[in-house]
Amino acid sequence: MSLVMIFDALLIFSMFTLGWMSIFSLSLFRCIVFFVCLGLLAAIAWGRLGAFDVAIAEAAIGAGITGALLLAAWNRIRPHRTKAIELNVTNAKTSQKDTTEHV
């Protein structure tokens, strides 16, 4: 089992994991971030398959533009909290609030 095989296996495993996390994460923001990561890994996978055109397109459109679009849409639909709560969320102490909020 060569090093390349291990790399490919890791790539496949992490793609499945990120795909799962990008669907079933509680916070919508995390879903988007994981989706962007999935797009980058998909670009690497296309490169491993030798399709470099698709890899460039995937990295630019799939991860970059789609990620920006999803984040902008998330910014539109999220319930805008007040300043006080927003300051609380940025504290590390209350970061659990973010995960339980389903936003």
Place this chain on the structure above:
Amino acid sequence: MFNTLNIEYDSPAVDKSALSLIASVLVAGFLLAVTITIVLSDKGHNTGLAPLITQNIELSGVTNPVTAVLLNFRAYDTLLEIAVLLVVVLAILPTRDHHAPFFKRIVVSKKNLVLSALQRWIAPAVVVFAGYLLWAGAHQPGGAFQAGALLAGASVLMFQSDTYQVNYTSLMARVLLVLSLVVFITIGTALIYFEGSLLTYPLAFSGLLILLIETCATVSITLALASLYSSFIVSENTSVTDNKHRTIK
């Protein structure tokens, strides 16, 4: 035992969630089995179209097989893709003032130093790299879609500060949006007259025509993707696109 049995049970006989689970597992298993069967039984036949393309690559005017397929052998595919992208942009195009200028720079009082420094360093490099990708598409991986997506990414970066605003309903923006489709259709129909069939490039000019189409496509794709992003932004400075124009129907 029969005491607990509900004889007058009138709910559905099967659990719906279990049914959907069984159905999804069956479908996934069937697809997996078919895929494995195809892959295992397809020995030596999975060369695809690659030999056909490498035989005819000299006729296409470019040396990158992907570009040869996208813009020569299957050019109408790309033509329809660009048309689809234009339809998408038309669907989300804001109802705004079309007399306002195409591009406007707004002086923002509070300036994010990190962001503006990032813009100054990254954006020119991305523009140069997009131009390289467009040029390299003839003989290397690259091309119009990749270059357009990169430029759109650069414009997304520029939109992060509210300094720059683009009015997508101005005449200039509309011309640039339809530019690639117009050029593509014009060249395609002109080639019916000169060459006898749609989008059959003459051998001497095929590389030049492909580069022309790709350049126009890059501009249109950039503007289309940037307008997709801009349609999501709620900007505080709406001086370019005044709200009073939305009420005029």
